[in-house]
Amino acid sequence: MVNLNILIVGVGGQGTLLASKFLGAVAALIGKDVKVSEVHGMSQRGGSVVTCVKIGDNIHSPLIDEGQADIILAFEQLEAVRWIKYLKKGGTVITNIQKINPMPVVFGQTTYPDKILDILADSDVTLHALDAFSLAVESGTSKAVNIVLLGVLSRTLPEIPENIWQDGLNAVIPAKLLDVNTRAFEKGRNYIEG
Amino acid sequence: MKKLLLGNEAIARGAWEAGVHVVASYPGTPSTEITENISKYDEIYSEWAPNEKVALEVSIGASVTGARAMSAMKHVGLNVAADPLYTASYTGVNGGLVIVVADDPGMHSSQNEQDSRYHALASHIPMLEPSDSQECLDFTKAAFDISEKFDTPVIIRTTTRIAHQRSLVELSDRQELPKKEYKKDIMKYVMMPGMAIKRHVIVDKRMNDLENNKEVSSLVNKIEYNDKTLGIITSGISYQYTKEVFPNASVLKIGLVNPMPTELIKEFAANVDKLLVIEELEPYMENFVKQIGILKAEGKKYFTNQGELNTVKIASAYYGTKPESAELSQDIQAPARPPVMCPGCPHRGVFYVLSNMKVRVSGDIGCYTLGAMAPYASVDTCVCMGASVSMAHGAQKGELATGSDIIPTVAIIGDSTFMHSGITGLVDIVYNKGTSTVIILDNSITGMTGHQQNPTTGYTIKMEEAPKIDLVKLCEALGIKRVRVEDPFDLPAFKQAVSEELSCDEPSVIISRRPCVLLKNVKYGKNPIINQDKCRKCGKCMKLGCPAIFKEDGKYLIDDAICAGCGLCVQMCPFGCIEKEI
Secondary structure, three states: OOOEEEEEEEEOOOOHHHHHHHHHHHHHHOOOEEEEEOOOOHHHOOOEEEEEEEEEOOOOOOOOOOOOEEEEEEOOHHHHHHOHHHEEEEEEEEEEOOOOOOHHHHOOOOOOOOOHHHHHHHOOOEEEEEOHHHHHHHHOOHHHHHHHHHHHHHHOOOOOOHHHHHHHHHHHOOHHHHHHHHHHHHHHHOOOOO | OOEEEEHHHHHHHHHHHOOOOEEEEOOOOOOHHHHHHHOOOOOOEEEEOOOHHHHHHHHHHHHHHOOOEEEEEEHHHHHHOHHHHHHHHHHOOOOOEEEEEEEOOOOOOOOOOOOOHHHHHHHOOOEEOOOOHHHHHHHHHHHHHHHHHHOOOEEEEEEHHHHOEEEEEOOOOOOOOOOOOOOOOHHHHOOOHHHHHHHHHHHHHHHHHHHOOHHHHHHHOEEEOOEEEEEEEEOHHHHHHHHHHOOOEEEEEOOEEEOOOHHHHHHHHHHOOEEEEEOOOOOHHHHHHHHOOOOOEEOOOOOOOOOOOOHHHHHHHHHOOOOOOOOOOOOOOOOOOOOOOOOOOOHHHHHHHHHHHOOEEEOOOOHHHHHHOOOOOOEEEOOOOOHHHHHHHHHHHHHHHHOOOOOOEEEEEEHHHHHHHHHHHHHHHHHOOOOOEEEEEEOOOEOOOOOEOOOOOOEOOOOOEOOOOOHHHHHHHOOOOEEEEEOOOOHHHHHHHHHHHHOOOOOEEEEEEOOOOOOOOOOOOOOOEEOOOOOOOOOHHHHHOOOOEEEEOOEEEEOOOOOOOOOHHHHOOOOOOEEOOO
């Protein structure tokens, strides 16, 4: 693994910050240089949010700019395509299939785009799309969508040993929530695409 | 092992390691987490002050007694603190005094993108600019040393991408310093003209000494010679972008941006053929470089002064290159997803009423600025903290003075913002015989910056119980005779209250009281449901602008996953078909 740029996108309140913290902890555990860029403040209030995680030997800019992401980890499908130009040609998209209507859609000023997943599947990207919300609910809390998706991501990074992921979880999840989040992570990691 | 720290956490850690004793701040994105992290250290006294001016004065007071002190704020907060700042430059310090200012290029969460480096220049205060978390920690420690050695406050300037990035940091232990003695010294600490005239001489000498101090310069400024056909002068986050876009260029990285290192810049410029200056916002460094006679420097000719820079912007401005991105097989126009008031937000009731009444709304800084957005489109103005109150008064006086029709106007301001700088505006209304109506949105917390305590909440930063400022008594004491407390979720009563106060010929305050839905103790029980058998599809429920209510396949539905259960929508249905179990 030389350099790995992961762009985490979603809707404010979905837990993107925790996801990036988790990935940052994992990178530190395997002895790599890592930078994470977060968003706080106003855009957290239900807006479109993006955080960047860059892992490598010597990272300078904490930002992933257009055409630089190896992986887009999307918590919501519209957000996956909103940020698509940040993905490298032939990059990977891991997306939750959940839809959250933006306010202009809620008010009927515009519509939620059709066939996002079909278009993504037809594009020159490697796509993993799954119902992370249901898997999170099955594992015990709807709030663990982020951890389910990280479980899926972990499968695409075989060079990171499995125990490191558990150590990463231990580092960022409070003890009383560790069991449910470990279950959510396993759900994602063992998820078989249908 | 190195630890992955947010820039703001690293500043807090650096201050702790430097043995800081007192930290007083007012929250403001992107600076808030500095003081939040400071509050976790038992060795440090920390507080949320009501505003940045008070915060800095607390720190100055502590410094004079011999304590090491720090205040952190956002860029516009430094404007509020500018009054004590400029004179603390003259008094100098006893214990080290550090001010952290976090600029927000790109305005992720701000109302302007001013460049705070000019405050350092104008106040003759040294300014350090870190470029990652390690430097956030190291420069904070250096700032305390420079402060004491050169008898000056020191400013650390970050930007959003430094404050809110995480990178690896080497930690050390806290340094416990012997307490400095307090000595009464009116020539140094009482700034009357006779003393201040003498201090100004000392200030100029100090800045000159600092600029020529090799030890400080080698600690924070560095030259990385490489290919000498291109040399780049840069600082802060722009250094990181520079290293990615121009990996082979020679770089002068400036850590002390005030005073600028004249000799180092001249040496660097003489050794490179072409000279670029890469910096966000204003051409602060570029102008300095040209001012000392290096006319070959180029900067803003390529790189915009608007918003943030990044590697793609820099490369495309300089080389004309475009990034290669993945493309979709078909274009998708993604509808915008602007920030919204949360489901269950108490402000929703206020803005629903105000937009229905079509009154003019003098707005302020907080989550409730979102009342300017659809569907309420209610807020008319938003300038700065506290301006809602004084601008409403000014609007009334302006219309009177020009003989225009008086448009019914309310000011809206949050509890924390009212404490910050709304009180003085209200004093002005009373004193100068205004009749404005001010609505204080009391949601029991400082919301937008992520839940900080304030003088009206009854808790300190460390969650110890504290005296609670009583907003009703405070407003009455200022001379407002009409003060009433209303529930923003009782829509008819709230409307009635606004209507009554607007029709009164004297000033009034409505305290709209309901806690922020994100507070832990707020529990609304089961989510309401729309009874589909009874629903007549009138769509009135949508007028609340609640993100949890949506229309799908002709049906109006409530999204159970994001609904907070507040039940405000129950009042909206004229046919009683939104049902909530109590």
